Amino acid sequence: MHPMLTTAVKAARRAAGIITRASQDIDALTVKHKSHNDYVSEVDRAAEQAIIDVLLEAYPSHAILAEESGAQGDSEYQWIIDPLDGTTNFLHGFPQYSVSIALLHKGQLNQAVIYDPTRNDLFTASRGAGAFLNDRRLRVSKRLKLADALIGTGFPYRDFTHLDAYMAMFRDMLPKCAGVRRPGSAALDLAYVAAGRLDGFWEIGLNKWDIAAGCLLIQEAGGLVGDFNGDDGYIDSGNVVAGNPKVFAQLLQTLTPHLTPALK
Numbered sequence: 001m002h003p004m005l006t007t008a009v010k011a012a013r014r015a016a017g018i019i020t021r022a023s024q025d026i027d028a029l030t031v032k033h034k035s036h037n038d039y040v041s042e043v044d045r046a047a048e049q050a051i052i053d054v055l056l057e058a059y060p061s062h063a064i065l066a067e068e069s070g071a072q073g074d075s076e077y078q079w080i081i082d083p084l085d086g087t088t089n090f091l092h093g094f095p096q097y098s099v100s101i102a103l104l105h106k107g108q109l110n111q112a113v114i115y116d117p118t119r120n121d122l123f124t125a126s127r128g129a130g131a132f133l134n135d136r137r138l139r140v141s142k143r144l145k146l147a148d149a150l151i152g153t154g155f156p157y158r159d160f161t162h163l164d165a166y167m168a169m170f171r172d173m174l175p176k177c178a179g180v181r182r183p184g185s186a187a188l189d190l191a192y193v194a195a196g197r198l199d200g201f202w203e204i205g206l207n208k209w210d211i212a213a214g215c216l217l218i219q220e221a222g223g224l225v226g227d228f229n230g231d232d233g234y235i236d237s238g239n240v241v242a243g244n245p246k247v248f249a250q251l252l253q254t255l256t257p258h259l260t261p262a263l264k
């Protein structure tokens with residue numbers, strides 16, 4: 001394993017320890033309301049700090065972009081961190097959440113870790129060296145047709161700007177695929193595409209820390225990721241379509257007729 005990936009795994013496990021301990025007594029947590037349907041707990045913050053401490057101890061000159069504390073440092077290496085992806089699930093005791101850490105080097109995704117502490121699923125990828133679930137090499141699914149595909153998504157629940165466009169996409173998608181799931185951790189949804197547990201995924205308006213690690217996992221597992229035009233730029237726009245190559249193309253065909261000018 002690449003030494004930087006080893007460090008990221010150590011950081012993710014450290015954070016997961018904090019999350020798992022807290023999950024045993026969620027009623028005791030102090031929860032702050034950031035904005036409508038946007039909550040942050042002391043666990044998000046403590047997990048994030050633990051990750052940053054591990055990373056900066058090993059690589060003091062590296063830069064950080066983390067959900068709760070923002071950007072720090074200036075380096076060609078930047079770690080992108082979501083300490084707890086799926087906070088709403090976590091706060092309800094719904095066991096679907098993850099820790100997501102990615103490393104960008106000169107703007108290119110190089111290392112990725114997504115860890116699901118409730119299943120002990122450790123997803124890792126290094127650029128050019130493949131994607132893994134624990135020790136097993138990952139490939140995206142082989143399903144050829146959208147009609148047979150299980151598709152993951154995320155509903156709008158904080159920002160409803162694109163709700164109408166989303167509902168039109170959803171309405172069109174339901175009868176065309178085998179099923180749609182909204183598990184609640186975008187990072188884990190992307191890891192599931194890499195693992196072939198989902199054949200495809202789409203969501204509007206994600207953040208960099210939700211998607212960075214998952215995108216490298218999918219690419220290293222032979223899948224495709226794009227924005228609604230199938231192009232790069234999804235890391236910045238947060239509009240993400242992903243899947244095995246066949247399903248990816250059919251997802252785009254289904255979604256693009258519903259794009260509003262703001263989403264094009």
Ligand code: IPD
Pocket residue numbers: 082084085086087088154155183184185186187203205206207210
């Ligand atoms: C959220 C989750 C969710 C997605 C949201 C994200 P958070 O992240 O990934 O699945 O639908 O858009 O913001 O806030 O729980 O880290």
Ligand code: CA
Pocket residue numbers: 082084085086209210
């Ligand atoms: Ca997130």
Ligand code: CA
Pocket residue numbers: 044067082083084085086087
């Ligand atoms: Ca988060």
